[in-house]
Every structure is written in structure tokens, then in C-alpha cells.
Amino acid sequence: SYVLTQPPSVSVAPGQTARITCAGNNIGRENVHWYQQKPGQAPVLVVYDDTDRPSGVPERFSGSNSGNVATLTISRVEDGDEADYYCQVWGSSGDRVIFGGGTKLTVL
Amino acid sequence: QVQLVESGGGVVQPGRSLRLSCAASGFIFSNYGMHWIRQAPGKGLEWVAVISHDGNKKYYLDSVKGRFTISRDNSKNTLYLQMNSLRTDDTAAYYCAKGWFYFDIWGQGALVTVSS
Numbered sequence: 001s002y003v004l005t006q007p008p009s010v011s012v013a014p015g016q017t018a019r020i021t022c023a024g025n026n027i028g029r030e031n032v033h034w035y036q037q038k039p040g041q042a043p044v045l046v047v048y049d050d051t052d053r054p055s056g057v058p059e060r061f062s063g064s065n066s067g068n069v070a071t072l073t074i075s076r077v078e079d080g081d082e083a084d085y086y087c088q089v090w091g092s093s094g095d096r097v098i099f100g101g102g103t104k105l106t107v108l
Numbered sequence: 109q110v111q112l113v114e115s116g117g118g119v120v121q122p123g124r125s126l127r128l129s130c131a132a133s134g135f136i137f138s139n140y141g142m143h144w145i146r147q148a149p150g151k152g153l154e155w156v157a158v159i160s161h162d163g164n165k166k167y168y169l170d171s172v173k174g175r176f177t178i179s180r181d182n183s184k185n186t187l188y189l190q191m192n193s194l195r196t197d198d199t200a201a202y203y204c205a206k207g208w209f210y211f212d213i214w215g216q217g218a219l220v221t222v223s224s
Contacts, residue, residue: 031209031210033209033210033211035153035211037153042203042214042215042216042217043153043203043211043214044214045210045211045212048210048212049210054212084152086152086153088153088210088211090208090209090210095167096155096167096169097143097145097155097158098155099152099153099154099155100152101152102152102153
């Protein structure tokens with residue numbers, strides 16, 4: 001079955017750029033979606049279809065996807081960005097959803 | 109406003125059943141696919157099941173096939189998850205979510221604890 005691999009943790013200082021990766025076999029052929037989840041809260045969609053942002057999500061959040069790696073980039077990181085981030089695809093078999101294991105973003 | 113509200117969670121013994129509900133408001137429920145996604149304590153997100161907008165297509169996580177049933181009542185704007193033969197590893201917060209390929213609206217979650 002298809003597997004999405006994320007680093008367990010990423011740390012970044014305020015004002016710097018955070019990059020969270022999501023690796024999968026030929027993931028560049030899939031549409032990748034990203035969610036932010038803060039402690040005790042439901043996940044929130046921050047990027048969909050590789051690069052699009054829902055209304056209300058800051059432009060500091062952007063996505064890219066090519067080859068075997070998709071990336072969520074958060075520019076000018078703020079304390080409020082500290083959260084768990086999950087990538088997600090609709091499986092190529094067409095009958096299931098797959099999540100990455102999640103990455104905890106720590107703002108130093 | 110667009111909202112999903114889950115209910116029906118609780119503590120249940122292994123082997124017993126529970127039904128979760130998800131009440132939708134603020135959008136045309138019958139136009140959208142809907143999912144159930146769960147999260148065990150301290151763990152990541154795990155997709156459970158999906159149902160198409162008209163209820164004709166249903167897909168499940170392998171480990172819940174034959175035990176869980178997703179359904180919907182478009183006249184009541186409500187999504188359901190019937191969970192039978194519950195196991196301790198089904199313990200999780202269960203979220204309903206709107207969408208098909210991705211999820212733009214999530215409920216707040218319903219906690220299901222399976223314990224003797």
C-alpha cells in the first residue's frame with residue numbers, strides 16, 4: 001500500500017522559513033493536501049491540490065510537489081504556527097485516503 | 109456558518125456497538141462526499157471511511173471493513189458511523205469531515221473509548 005513519510009519534527013526560529021516534507025513514490029503525480037492541527041483542536045486545511053490556499057490561510061503558507069517529495073513551506077514563521085502538520089493524498093487505487101505520519105513544528 | 113457537530117461518543121466495552129452522528133449546517137449537505145477520520149490518543153490521523161454525496165459509493169479502511177458502516181440521511185443533513193464489534197484499538201477521537209479528495213471542514217471530534 002502507498003506510504004507517505006514525514007519527518008517527526010522540524011524546529012525553526014521565529015521569522016525564519018520552515019519546510020516540512022512528505023515523501024512518497026512518485027508523489028508528484030498525486031494531488032497533495034496539508035493540514036495544521038494545534039493541541040486539542042481539529043485539523044485545519046492549509047494547502048490543497050499541491051499549491052492552493054483556502055481563503056483565510058496566510059500567504060506565508062505555500063506548497064510544492066515534484067518527483068518523490070511534496071513540501072509545505074511556511075515563511076516568516078510565527079509562534080502561532082507551532083502545531084502538527086499532516087500531508088494527505090487520495091490513494092491511486094481510488095478507494096482510500098492516506099495520511100502522512102505527521103510533523104511537529106516547534107518554534108524556538 | 110459552515111459547521112459539523114459530532115455526537116454519540118462514549119465509553120463502551122470490547123465487542124459492543126456504538127453509533128456516531130455528524131450534524132451538518134451552513135452548506136448543501138447533499139452535494140458533498142463525507143468522511144470519518146480518527147486519531148488515537150497521542151497518535152496521527154487515520155482515515156476510516158468515505159461516502160459519496162448520494163450514498164452510492166462507500167469505501168473503508170481495511171481494519172474496519174465488516175465492522176463499521178458509514179451512512180447518511182440527506183433529508184436530515186446528518187452523517188453516521190455505525191461501529192460494531194468494537195476493539196480496544198478503535199479507541200480514538202472520531203472526526204467527520206466534508207469533501208471528497210480533501211477536507212475543508214472538520215467537526216470538533218467525538219471521543220470513543222473501548223475498554224473493559
